[in-house]
Each structure stands twice: as C-alpha cells, then as structure tokens.
Amino acid sequence: MSIRMCLRRGSAADLIGLGAGVVLAAPVLVGIGYAAAASLGVVGPGATAAGVERIARVLAERTTWRGLGLTLWVAVLATALAMAGAVLVAVLFRGAGWFDRVARGLAVLPLPVPHLVAGALGVWILGQSGEIARVLAAVGAVRMPAEVPALVYDRWGIGLALTMAWKESAFLAVVATALLATRSVDVEDAARTLGAGPLQTFVRITWPILWRGLLPAVIAVFVFVAGSYEAAALLAPSDPLVLPLLVADRASDPDLGRRGDAYVATLLLLGIAVLAVVAHEWTRARWEPLDP
Amino acid sequence: MTGSHLAAAVPRPGPGRIVRGVLLLALVASSLAPLVLLAIWSMSGRWLYPALLPTEYSAASWRALGAESLGPALVTSGALAAAAGLVGCVLALPLGRALARLRGWRRHVGAAAAFLPVAAPPLALGTGLQVVLLSVGLGGTVAGVLLAHLVPAVGYLSLFFLGTFTLFDERVEAEARTLGATPWQVWRHVLLPMLRGPIVEAVALGFLISWGQFALTLVVGGGAVRALPLEVFALVRAGQDRAAAVGALLLVVPPAIGLAALRWAAQRTAVAPA
Numbered sequence: 001m002s003i004r005m006c007l008r009r010g011s012a013a014d015l016i017g018l019g020a021g022v023v024l025a026a027p028v029l030v031g032i033g034y035a036a037a038a039s040l041g042v043v044g045p046g047a048t049a050a051g052v053e054r055i056a057r058v059l060a061e062r063t064t065w066r067g068l069g070l071t072l073w074v075a076v077l078a079t080a081l082a083m084a085g086a087v088l089v090a091v092l093f094r095g096a097g098w099f100d101r102v103a104r105g106l107a108v109l110p111l112p113v114p115h116l117v118a119g120a121l122g123v124w125i126l127g128q129s130g131e132i133a134r135v136l137a138a139v140g141a142v143r144m145p146a147e148v149p150a151l152v153y154d155r156w157g158i159g160l161a162l163t164m165a166w167k168e169s170a171f172l173a174v175v176a177t178a179l180l181a182t183r184s185v186d187v188e189d190a191a192r193t194l195g196a197g198p199l200q201t202f203v204r205i206t207w208p209i210l211w212r213g214l215l216p217a218v219i220a221v222f223v224f225v226a227g228s229y230e231a232a233a234l235l236a237p238s239d240p241l242v243l244p245l246l247v248a249d250r251a252s253d254p255d256l257g258r259r260g261d262a263y264v265a266t267l268l269l270l271g272i273a274v275l276a277v278v279a280h281e282w283t284r285a286r287w288e289p290l291d292p
Numbered sequence: 293m294t295g296s297h298l299a300a301a302v303p304r305p306g307p308g309r310i311v312r313g314v315l316l317l318a319l320v321a322s323s324l325a326p327l328v329l330l331a332i333w334s335m336s337g338r339w340l341y342p343a344l345l346p347t348e349y350s351a352a353s354w355r356a357l358g359a360e361s362l363g364p365a366l367v368t369s370g371a372l373a374a375a376a377g378l379v380g381c382v383l384a385l386p387l388g389r390a391l392a393r394l395r396g397w398r399r400h401v402g403a404a405a406a407f408l409p410v411a412a413p414p415l416a417l418g419t420g421l422q423v424v425l426l427s428v429g430l431g432g433t434v435a436g437v438l439l440a441h442l443v444p445a446v447g448y449l450s451l452f453f454l455g456t457f458t459l460f461d462e463r464v465e466a467e468a469r470t471l472g473a474t475p476w477q478v479w480r481h482v483l484l485p486m487l488r489g490p491i492v493e494a495v496a497l498g499f500l501i502s503w504g505q506f507a508l509t510l511v512v513g514g515g516a517v518r519a520l521p522l523e524v525f526a527l528v529r530a531g532q533d534r535a536a537a538v539g540a541l542l543l544v545v546p547p548a549i550g551l552a553a554l555r556w557a558a559q560r561t562a563v564a565p566a
Contacts, residue, residue, distance in 0.1 A: 017394035020387040021405030024450055027443045028408045031420020044423075089319070092312055099316070106319040109327065112547030114504030116521045117540040120528045121326045124333065124537075129341040131329060137342035145341060166322060220411065227413025230506040230525060244415045244507075251419070262419070269416040277411050281404040285397075 032270050038263035046260035058264040066240035068268060074157040074164070074242060075226040081165035083218055086172030087210060090180050091202070104177055111170035119231030122163035126151040126235075153237050160235040160242075164228065168221045172214060179213040180206070212287040216280050223276035227269060243269050327544070333537035353534040361523050362539050368434070369503060369520035373546075375438050376502035377495040380445035384494065385487075387446065388453020392460070403454060409447035417443060418511030425512055432516040440512040441502040448501055449494050456490045496550045503547060 038044030039055050046054075058064055086107075093103035110118070125131045128145040130152075136142045151159035184206055191201045229244040236242050241249055243265055250262035333339075337348030357363050391402040409417065421440045422431060430436030468482045469475075484491075506521040513519070520543055527536035 013390075013393040014395075014398055017390045017392075017402050018398060020390035020450070021402040024387060024447055025405040025408045027421060028412045028417060030424060031412070031417055034420045034423055035416070088315065092315060099312070103312075103316050103319055106316070106323045109323040112500070112544060112551045113327075114506075114521065114543050114547070116504065116506050116525055117330075117543050120524065120536060120540050121330065123528060124533065125326060125329070131344075134342050134344050138344055166326075170323075220407075223411045223413075227411075227416065229413070229415045230521070233525070234528060244413055247415055247419070266416045266419050269413045273408070273411045273413060273416070277404050277408050280407060280411070281400050284403070285400045 028270070028273075032267070032274075035263045035266045035270060038260055039267055041260065044260050044263060046257040054260055055264050058261050063240060064246070064265065064268075067243055067246045067265070070157055070237075070240050071226050071242045071244075071272075074161045074232075074236070075222050077158075077161040078164035078168065078225045079218055079222045081161065082169040082172050082221055083214065085165070085169040086176045086214070089173045090176035090210065091206065094177070094180050104173070107173040107177075108170045110167050111174065113167060115164075115167060115228050116230040116234075118163050118167040119234035122159055122231065122235050123152055126159045126162065128152070152235055155237050157236055157242070160232055161225075163231055163235055164225045167231075168225065172217055172221060175217045176210055176214055179210060183213065184209045212283075215283040215287065219276050219280045219283065223273055223280075226272055226276075243272075330537055330541055330544070333533055334541055336534055336537075350534075353538045356535070357538060360535065361518060362520070362535065362542065365518050365520040365523040365539075366542055368518060372434065372438055372441060372509075372519060373499040373502040376441045376445050377498035379438075380442055380449050380498035380501075381491060381494040383442070384446045384449030384498075385453050385491070387450040389457050391450060391454045392457030403451065406447050406450040406454065409443045410451070412444075414444070414505065414507035415511060418508045421508070422511050422514075431512065432514040434513075434517055437509050437513045437517045437519070438502075440508045441505050444505075444508075445498045445501040449498055452494055452497060453490070456487070460486075493554050496554055500547050500550055504543065 034043065038047070039058075040050050040052065041047050041054050042050050089103065089107040093100040093107075113121075123130070127133070128148045128150060133142065133145055133148040136148060142148055151162070153159075187209070188201050188205050191205050196204065227244060229248065232242045232245050233248075236245060247262045247265045247269065250265060251259055253259050253261070332346065334353055335349050335351060336346035337350035337352075339346035339348075357366075387406070391399065391406060394402045418440060421443065425431050425436040425439060430439065464486070465478055465482060468478045473481070504521060505519070506525060509517060509519045509522055513522075515522075520539060524536055524539035524543060527533075527539060
C-alpha cells in the first residue's frame with residue numbers, strides 16, 4: 001500500500017508510523033545528502049563548481065579501493081570468527097548446569113566493553129611487547145619482541161579483526177544462546193524421537209535454526225565492525241587505510257582542496273551501512289517476522 | 293517448564309568433557325583474563341618486557357584521577373549519558389509505539405528506518421550532523437554532542453520499544469478507554485505502570501549507547517567536549533598505559549553494572565523486549 005493509498009484510506013496509524021520512520025532516518029538521510037552534495041563540489045571544503053570530478057578522482061585512486069578492500073576483509077573475518085565462537089558456545093554450553101552457565105557468562109563478558117577499550121586491550125595484548133609476547137617469552141618460544149608476529153598496525157588487519165571478533169562474539173553469543181533455548185529444543189527432541197542421530201539433528205535442525213536466527217545479528221555485527229573508528233585508529237595499518245580512517249585522514253588533509261575527498265569516502269561508508277540495513281531487514285522479513 | 297529446563301532435559305550430542313573443559317579454559321583466557329589484566333595495568337608500577345606481571349605496584353594513577361583530565365571527563369561523560377538515556381527514552385517511546393502499530397511491509401520499512409542511525413558508522417554520521425549543528429551554533433558544545441548521541445540512541449531505543457509494544461496487549465488500553473478513562477489517564481494509570489520495567493531498561497540502554505560514543509563526540513564536539521572515551525584514546529596514543537587502563541576500567545564498569553542490572557530486570561519484567 002503506497003503512502004497515497006494510506007492517505008486515501010485515512011490510515012492514521014500507518015501515517016504516524018511511517019512518519020516516525022522518517023524522523024528516525026532523517027539525520028542519516030541529511031548526512032547522505034550533505035556528503036553527496038560535498039562530493040559533487042556543491043558545498044563543503046574545496047567546493048568550487050558542481051561536477052563529478054572529485055568523485056571520479058577519488059574512485060580512480062588505488063588507495064580508495066585498497067581501503068575498501070581492507071575494510072570489507074576485516075569486517076568479514078571478524079564477523080566470521082565472532083559467529084564461529086558464538087555458535088560453539090551456544091551449541092556446546094546449552095545446559096542448565098553450573099558448568100554451562102559459567103561458560104555462557106564468560107562468553108558474554110566482552111559485551112559491555114566499548115570498542116575503544118577493546119582496541120586498547122588489543123594494543124596491550126597483541127602488541128610485540130604485549131601479554132602474548134610475554135607469555136611466549138616466558139615459555140621460551142621467543143627471545144625478543146621483534147620475533148613475535150606483528151598484530152598491531154599489521155598489513156592484513158589481523159589484530160583489528162581478532163579484537164573486533166572478541167568484542168562482537170559476545171553479542172552473537174547472546175543471540176545464539178537465546179535462539180537455541182527458545183526455538184530448537186522441541187524440534188530437536190522430535191527429531192531424535194524419530195530416530196535422527198546427533199549429527200543429523202545438528203545439520204538438519206540446530207544449524208538451520210541458528211544461522212537463520214543469527215543472520216540479522218551477523219549483518220549488524222558486520223556493519224559495526226566496518227564502521228568502527230576508534231579500534232581501527234589504534235590497531236589498523238596506515239597503508240592502506242580502512243574507510244573510517246581514510247575519512248578522518250582526508251578530512252584533515254593539509255591541502256584544503258583535498259579535504260572534500262573525505263565526503264566521497266563517507267558516501268562509501270554510508271553506502272555499506274544502507275546495504276546492511278536493507279539486508280538486515282530483508283533477512284528479518286524472511287525469517288524473523290515482526291508482526292505479532 | 294522453562295526453556296532452560298527443557299534444554300537440560302534434551303540429551304546432548306555431547307562432545308567429550310575434555311573438549312568442553314578446554315573450551316571453558318579458552319573462554320577464561322579470552323574473556324576474563326583481558327579484564328583482569330586491565331585492573332592489573334591500572335595498578336602497575338614498574339613493568340618491563342618480558343615480565344609477565346608487574347614487578348612493582350602503585351596506586352598513583354588512581355590517586356591522580358581527581359587532579360588529571362580523567363576526573364572531569366568522567367563527569368562530562370556521566371552527565372551526557374544520563375541525559376541521553378532519559379531524553380532518548382522519552383523520544384523513543386512514542387516512536388517505537390508508532391512503529392509497532394505498522395503492519396506488513398510498512399513495519400519492516402519503519403524498523404529499517406530505526407536501524408539506519410544505529411548501523412550508520414558514527415564518523416560518517418558525525419560529518420553530516422556536524423554541519424547541521426555548526427549552522428545552529430551547537431558545534432563544539434555539550435548540547436550539540438548530546439543531540440548527536442541521541443541520534444543512534446533514539447534509533448536503538450525505538451527498536452527496543454518496537455519489540456516491547458509488539459508483545460504488549462493493547463486490549464488493556466482499550467478496556468480502560470471503554471471504562472471512560474481519558475488518553476492522559478490511560479497513560480498515567482495504565483501504560484506507565486505496565487511499562488515501568490522496559491522504561492528503566494531503555495534509560496539504561498540509552499546511557500550505555502552514549503557512554504561509549506567516541507567518533508560522534510570527537511567530530512561534533514570538535515575536541516572542545518572532553519568526554520571519557522576521548523581522554524582514554526589520547527592516553528593510549530601517548531603510551532600512558534597506566535592512566536589509560538584506569539580510564540578504560542572506568543569505561544567498562546558502569547556498562548557492566550548496567551547490563552547485569554538489565555539482565556536481572558529482564559527476568560522480572562512481564563513485558564519483555566523482543
């Protein structure tokens with residue numbers, strides 16, 4: 001039903017609800033509009049005349065695409081690791097006993113840790129003179145910090161991905177644990193009664209319930225990781241720059257004419273966010289209906 | 293019988309006890325150890341490589357809390373987060389209720405609109421907000437930063453109230469109206485008492501969302517609003533690990549207490565979030 005049809009039928013609830021949606025999305029839509037106008041050279045730093053030259057120049061730069069590639073790589077790796085950890089916890093520690101409860105409690109401990117603190121912990125633990133390096137030195141595996149693989153400012157963003165996976169695994173563990181506690185038990189029980197083995201039950205019942213239920217949360221985690229600035233500023237390499245760092249770098253460029261380039265990178269980031277929102281809601285519509 | 297009891301009754305396909313034990317140890321190492329280390333760092337004195345633990349301990353970083361930048365930043369962050377929690381809840385409650393009354397695809401469009409400010413990278417969100425707030429004279433002010441924090445907070449809390457009102461039985465409200473209650477009386481005597489639990493949870497969630505905000509505070513505050521995350525970031529960058537660890541602990545403890553309280557409240561609340 002279109003907005004015009006809503007008006008014709010006088011559906012006040014629909015109009016108010018969609019109006020609420022417009023109010024909520026407005027700040028982001030304004031941001032997208034401003035970033036688009038600044039990318040076209042209409043407003044903002046370095047604005048001269050309207051045109052697509054700036055967008056074409058930034059998109060032609062290898063730095064932009066390498067930055068986008070690293071951003072997506074880190075987000076995919078961190079999300080996959082976080083999901084694997086969450087699924088392991090949910091599947092292996094789903095009982096009501098103290099052992100399982102302790103394990104689930106430990107798994108959600110990183111939940112209240114802000115991204116900034118996670119990034120700082122990443123520096124202090126994964127750095128070449130951090131805690132892991134000290135443990136390796138204590139067991140005689142390394143003699144000098146330089147012998148420890150670099151996981152801070154490393155070229156592939158492994159340290160950043162590990163840190164974000166640690167932080168976000170807690171959120172996914174909460175969702176996965178809730179899914180198995182509320183949705184799978186009766187069906188699994190029925191499957192076993194009908195003669196399914198443990199592996200068959202997992203493959204045909206548990207896993208489908210888990211991945212369908214987890215998918216919206218997984219998409220949310222992906223976009224949170226891709227857009228995180230503070231952890232990236234502490235852990236990500238300086239070449240290439242992940243997109244949030246590229247935005248900050250261009251916005252403070254000594255050449256005023258290049259500061260507007262930050263808005264093109266901003267548009268890329270917002271594009272990822274919009275795609276993630278569409279995917280998130282599509283998966284919810286498909287498998288997690290909102291209607292009561 | 294609850295879900296957890298049912299879960300316990302179902303025979304598990306069971307990996308061996310050794311595997312579960314190893315995984316539990318891995319969880320202790322990966323989840324608990326970093327937070328314990330944070331506390332040790334904040335109390336460390338001399339701690340040179342390759343020592344596993346500090347060779348000297350000192351409370352100097354904690355004692356300096358009042359005199360250095362962390363103390364005022366803690367107050368600023370606390371005030372910002374409290375205001376964001378309260379104002380965010382007041383704004384999000386009617387928005388979430390309006391979204392919950394949508395049906396079919398319109399409800400998904402509404403939910404997507406609410407999720408958009410949550411999913412938008414804070415730095416990208418901040419660049420647009422900065423321009424608007426600067427144009428109305430709020431750039432670099434606490435009020436401007438609060439407005440910026442409210443954008444993701446209201447989005448998140450609207451989704452929270454969307455879930456709450458989805459489970460809410462509207463017949464209670466209709467019955468009160470049938471008995472002659474005015475809309476205000478319905479709110480005052482029916483809805484607010486029923487929603488007390490979710491409202492408290494929403495205020496706490498709004499607090500937590502604002503508490504950890506870094507990029508929005510940096511961009512909109514322009515460095516003039518010194519909230520706790522900005523100070524901790526500067527200390528980490530400057531290599532002042534002990535002071536940074538104190539600030540990091542201050543950033544972790546309120547959310548940890550808040551989340552524990554939320555879990556406790558959620559178990560007691562009749563109208564639970566979706």
